[in-house]
Amino acid sequence: MNESNSFTNTPENKNSSESSLLDVLPLATLADLPEKLREGVVRAGWTELLPVQAKAIPYLFSQRDMMIQSRTGSGKTGAYLLPILEMVNPLQNATQALILVPTRELALQVASEAELLGRTTGVRSIAVYGGVGYRAQLDAFKAGAHIVIGTPGRILDHLLRRSLSLANLRFLVFDEADHMLSMGFYPDMRRVKSYLPEHPISTFMFSATFPPQVMRLTDQFLRDPGFINLSSDHIHVTETEHLYYTVPGLDKDRSLVRIIEVENPMSAIIFCNTKLHVEYVTTVLQRFGYDADLLTSDLSQVAREKVLTRVRQGTLRFLVATDVAARGIDLPELSHVIQYEPPDDPESYIHRAGRTGRAGGSGTAITLVNGGERIDILRIAKRFSFTIEERPLPSDEEVERVVSERIIALLEARLRARDNLQTVRMQRFLPLAHTLSETDEETGLLAMLLDDFYQETFHAPVVPPASEDQPEKAASTHRPESRSRNEGSSRSGRSSTRSRGRRR
Numbered sequence: 122m123n124e125s126n127s128f129t130n131t132p133e134n135k136n137s138s139e140s141s142l143l144d145v146l147p148l149a150t151l152a153d154l155p156e157k158l159r160e161g162v163v164r165a166g167w168t169e170l171l172p173v174q175a176k177a178i179p180y181l182f183s184q185r186d187m188m189i190q191s192r193t194g195s196g197k198t199g200a201y202l203l204p205i206l207e208m209v210n211p212l213q214n215a216t217q218a219l220i221l222v223p224t225r226e227l228a229l230q231v232a233s234e235a236e237l238l239g240r241t242t243g244v245r246s247i248a249v250y251g252g253v254g255y256r257a258q259l260d261a262f263k264a265g266a267h268i269v270i271g272t273p274g275r276i277l278d279h280l281l282r283r284s285l286s287l288a289n290l291r292f293l294v295f296d297e298a299d300h301m302l303s304m305g306f307y308p309d310m311r312r313v314k315s316y317l318p319e320h321p322i323s324t325f326m327f328s329a330t331f332p333p334q335v336m337r338l339t340d341q342f343l344r345d346p347g348f349i350n351l352s353s354d355h356i357h358v359t360e361t362e363h364l365y366y367t368v369p370g371l372d373k374d375r376s377l378v379r380i381i382e383v384e385n386p387m388s389a390i391i392f393c394n395t396k397l398h399v400e401y402v403t404t405v406l407q408r409f410g411y412d413a414d415l416l417t418s419d420l421s422q423v424a425r426e427k428v429l430t431r432v433r434q435g436t437l438r439f440l441v442a443t444d445v446a447a448r449g450i451d452l453p454e455l456s457h458v459i460q461y462e463p464p465d466d467p468e469s470y471i472h473r474a475g476r477t478g479r480a481g482g483s484g485t486a487i488t489l490v491n492g493g494e495r496i497d498i499l500r501i502a503k504r505f506s507f508t509i510e511e512r513p514l515p516s517d518e519e520v521e522r523v524v525s526e527r528i529i530a531l532l533e534a535r536l537r538a539r540d541n542l543q544t545v546r547m548q549r550f551l552p553l554a555h556t557l558s559e560t561d562e563e564t565g566l567l568a569m570l571l572d573d574f575y576q577e578t579f580h581a582p583v584v585p586p587a588s589e590d591q592p593e594k595a596a597s598t599h600r601p602e603s604r605s606r607n608e609g610s611s612r613s614g615r616s617s618t619r620s621r622g623r624r625r
Contacts, residue, residue, distance in 0.1 A: 146179035153178075158203055161238035171196030176349060178204055184323040186346040188339055190483065192329045192362070193297065198234050201294050201325055205268065206235065208292070211243035214265025215289035221273050221310070223300040224526055225250035231270045231296065244268060251275040252529050259284055273301065273309035274530045274537075280316045281537065287316050291323065295342070298328040299335050299456070303385040305531050305578060307338075314342065330362050330483045332456035334387050361474055362485045363509040365498050370491035374405045376514055377461065377489060381411065381439075383515045383523050384487070386457035388432075391441045392473050393461045402461055403441045410576030413439035416446045444469050447476075460488040467501045528575050 151162060151170060170178070173191045180187050181204040191197045201220070209217040222228050225248075232248035239246070247261035249271030258275075262285055269276070269285065279285035295301065301310065324343050328335055339346060368376035377391075391406075393399045396417045406413035414428050414437055431437035435454060444464065455477045464470050470488075477484025488509075490498050502509040515523075539547070557563045 146183065148175040149178040150175065154203060155207055157241045158207060158238065160241055161206075162203075164240065165199075165234070165237055167199075171199070173197050174200040174203070177201070180347060180349065181205075181323075181325060182208070184208075186324045186343040188326045188328075188331065188343065188346045188348050190329070190331060190348075190350045191327055197296070197327045198231050199238065201296075201327065202231070202235050202238055205292050205294075206239040206242050206244050209244055209267045211245075211267060213267075213289065216262075216266060216269050216285065216287060217289055218268040218292040218294070219276070219287065219290055220268065220270040220294040220296060221276065221301065221313070222270060222296045223272065223304045223306065224523075225252065225272065227296065228270045228272060235268055235270070246270060249275050249279065251278070251533050252526070255279075255284075272530065273306040273313055274533045277309045277313050277537065278533070280313065288318055290318050293317070293322055293324045293342070295324075295326040295328070295338075298326050298338060299330050299332065299387075302334055302338065303387055304527050305534070309530075309534055310338070311341070330456070330485050332387060332477065332484045333454050334456060361477055361483055363474065363488075363502065363507055364485065364512050365488040365490055365495070365509055366512050366514050367495055368489050368491060368514055373461065373489055373491070374402065377402065377459070378405070378409055379515045379520050380459075380487065380489070381406075382520045384457065384485070385523075385527070386438070386459070386485075388435065388437075388455050389439050389457035389459050390447065390455055390476055391439060391459045391461055392447070392464070393441065393443060394465060396443060398461060399441050399443055399446075406439055406441070410572075411439055412437060413441060416440055416442035418443070418446050420446075444473070456484050458484065458486045460486070463488055463490060463494050463497045463501070467504060470498075470501050471505060524575065527578075528571060531578055532574070 149170060151159060151167070154162065173189070173195045174197075177187070177189050177191075177197075177200040180189075181201060189197070189200070191200070205218045220231060222231060228248040228250045232246050235244070235246040244267045245261070245265065246268035247258060247266040247270070249258050249269055251272060251274050258279065262269075262279070276285065280287070301307075324346075326335075326339055326343060326346070331339075366376065366380060381389075391402060391413075393402055396419060399415050399417050403413050403415040414431065416425065416428055420428070428437070428440065429450065432440050433454075458473055458477045460470070460473055464473065474486035477486060488498050498509065554567075557567050
């Protein structure tokens with residue numbers, strides 16, 4: 122695959138002409154892949170590369186930092202695995218690629234695909250995640266796993282234990298970056314950063330959406346990244362993802378709770394058509410422990426400003442409002458817009474959805490519909506020429522799985538933060554913890570404590586607000602925090618596997 126000049130579409134120039142910049146690097150085909158990878162593709166049953174793979178693979182081979190917007194299920198895993206499987210050195214028994222993912226299910230999925238695609242390459246990979254023992258993971262590290270796929274929390278555990286070394290790391294991938302933030306992994310991701318090597322590495326970030334919070338994350342981990350929006354024909358990150366859920370008409374409130382549990386928006390405005398619905402939805406969310414407040418035309422100016430101040434400061438996760446109450450309000454940090462019901466006026470949908478996807482980022486617009494309203498939302502999508510995807514309502518089992526994994530990640534992070542004295546102090550409660558887990562009646566006490574802890578997380582921002590978030594200078598993007606920030610750390614001189622020392 123021939124290397125050529127890559128585009129430099131950054132947030133600063135994203136509004137410039139979109140004149141076929143993607144043609145600078147031609148689309149990849151199966152014939153472009155090395156023979157061993159083609160064998161893996163055949164084993165996987167692929168007959169051709171998916172669009173995300175064809176567009177992204179040439180840029181990943183060029184080894185420049187990239188932000189790639191691509192929806193779940195679009196084939197993005199193969200888009201980054203194929204180049205990495207070719208570019209890591211199987212003769213070097215060291216971790217050369219780190220792939221951070223939000224869930225254990227995704228870690229297992231990526232590891233399985235890496236094994237399938239790279240079976241004849243000699244490249245070894247391992248899935249690393251919390252909630253399980255360490256032995257198998259430690260054995261894989263000792264054997265020299267080339268690709269490590271894991272959740273930020275468990276990766277950080279191994280780094281702290283010094284059982285994992287990133288000294289020879291060459292590639293870093295953030296898969297589903299928006300979900301990693303919503304899982305509460307931001308503090309762990311920042312700490313993992315301090316273990317990244319000083320030498321240049323290639324960093325790729327994949328995300329279904331790039332809300333402002335994720336955009337700020339890119340400033341901390343990527344240097345002068347290129348952008349590709351693989352959710353559409355555009356080449357910059359501007360698209361809002363439109364989704365709808367068909368929900369029972371008499372169970373919309375509980376359906377909303379399920380959706381919030383699974384989506385876990387970083388920040389959202391929830392639109393209702395009437396003040397009565399605003400008050401009801403706000404009460405439901407608050408009773409479930411969510412950090413929610415309302416905005417209606419009945420509020421006094423003092424109360425209104427109090428609510429808006431919390432939203433602007435990033436200290437309120439969920440604002441419930443009518444169209445009239447939200448008119449003229451600029452809230453650039455929203456990751457989600459949720460419509461409890463479709464608007465009476467189709468034009469209002471565009472105004473509502475337009476509340477997210479600002480400040481050079483993208484976002485998600487979700488609408489809850491019953492059987493009759495489904496026709497209305499599809500008609501609106503057709504009228505305004507945007508694609509809207511139907512998602513199945515999360516089941517109780519899916520909600521339980523997502524919540525369980527999120528709370529394990531949060532608890533593990535809190536455990537890592539304890540000092541020696543706190544660790545010794547908690548030993549006295551270990552016998553009680555074992556006792557409480559033995560019977561159903563006593564287990565209810567543990568469930569109560571877990572519920573209280575979990576609900577607290579909805580009262581804290583997933584990522585610090587822009588005013589508090591001060592990313593390091595680009596020159597120190599991959600420097601361990603223990604080193605001086607005044608030392609030079611140029612990332613020019615990144616080399617490809619085919620030409621060592623060739624500058625980007």
